[in-house]
Amino acid sequence: MNDGLKILQDHLALKVDIKQIDFQKFSNYTVTKHFNKGEYFLRQGQAARYLAFLFKGVMCSYAIDNKGEKHVIQIAVEGHWISDLFSFLTREPANYYIEAMESTEVLLLSQENFDRACVEFPVFERYFRLLIQSAFINLQRRITHIYKDSAKDRYLRLIAEKPEIVHSVPQHYLASFLGIKPQSLSRIRSEIARSGR
Amino acid sequence: MNDGLKILQDHLALKVDIKQIDFQKFSNYTVTKHFNKGEYFLRQGQAARYLAFLFKGVMCSYAIDNKGEKHVIQIAVEGHWISDLFSFLTREPANYYIEAMESTEVLLLSQENFDRACVEFPVFERYFRLLIQSAFINLQRRITHIYKDSAKDRYLRLIAEKPEIVHSVPQHYLASFLGIKPQSLSRIRSEIARSGR
DNA sequence: CTGCTTAATTAACATAAGTGAATGCGCGGC
DNA sequence: GCCGCGCATTCACTTATGTTAATTAAGCAG
DSSP: OOHHHHHHHHHHHHHSOOOHHHHHHHHTTEEEEEEOTTOEEEOTTSBOOEEEEEEESOEEEEEEOTTSOEEEEEEEOTTOEESOHHHHHHOOBOSOEEEESSSEEEEEEEHHHHHHHHHHOHHHHHHHHHHHHHHHHHHHHHHHHHHHSOHHHHHHHHHHHOTTHHHHSOHHHHHHHHTSOHHHHHHHHHHHHHHOO | OOHHHHHHHHHHHHHSOOOHHHHHHHHTTEEEEEEOTTOEEEOTTSBOOEEEEEEESOEEEEEEOTTSOEEEEEEEOTTOEESOHHHHHHOOBOSOEEEESSSEEEEEEEHHHHHHHHHHOHHHHHHHHHHHHHHHHHHHHHHHHHHHSOHHHHHHHHHHHOTTHHHHSOHHHHHHHHTSOHHHHHHHHHHHHHHOO
């Protein structure tokens, strides 16, 4: 069993009881893939045929609107799943790009295998439900923070929670994730540097 | 079968194939409840013991922060589920209040019955996974809109999508949901009235 | 290593939303 | 039906972030 599967198994074990034998079978549904920095796992307009479980590296998902503005909506690090769920589920064209921010390793799970796994291993469907629930709860929290915290606070929180991304994700991606312009993030950073946090 | 169950059955049927007989059994897990305007389905600090399926009326969920500020995170109308998912799943104290904005009818599903339903009717667990997925996708969209649209645009979109709430939800709740102050919403509304949308 | 392209920083100015305060209206309780 | 309190509105002023633009720094291809 490779590294990625070990890490995935640990993540599954955090949420559900999965039998070794089931995980063994399930693991046959996944394939390992590598992305170099700057490579795309998904492009806006394509159908998202895979879910990716990230076990090394960092990926960002973002939309580009009709003014050419980038809107980063997720920064995924080790142990996160990433895809365009809407597209993955409906087979409609994706709304998001998903780009590797550094050399990145993932396990891929195709739509077909995802569906199979849900049917064959109820415990997997449960895992996935719990996973989405957590993701949903986190998004609700994120909205609350957007509303009640200043951009400076959100930046400080972000780098406290995911310190590893500071060195791998360009600042204008972070700014976009925070919902501000790169110039504003620059201003915030210089203010932090000057007067302390 | 009462009105609420009919509406719920229709909603289930939109996402999954559920046999009449299974729905019949499942429906025994729910109870109907009425809330008057201003009554609480849940309070911050309590454990959320139920999911509510709203088949008539309007409810809002919101957190109150340590400055006493209200942060509305969901406005639920007919056909929506509402609860504090985090609390419902973990049995930790809830982060949100959930208040009826007008006379409201719901079906309640307790934690125990929810768990039972997931085990007994895999199709229910599937329905619920799909439901949360949609909710997740909608939240992602909401964040994108917060970032790229002005408060005025978000207000116009809100009343276009849920026109019924304009008359039942007080303006300062709508403002909070949009992430702005009541005074700002007032300003925006008067601007719309003056110069057209 | 060099040079080109893109990213980050800084600054001056513009704008949207927040703040605090005064006014008046309306709904609910009696 | 009347009263009072909370809600909505308006206004003057403040503040955070956006915008535009110029400058410097950093990454990458050749």
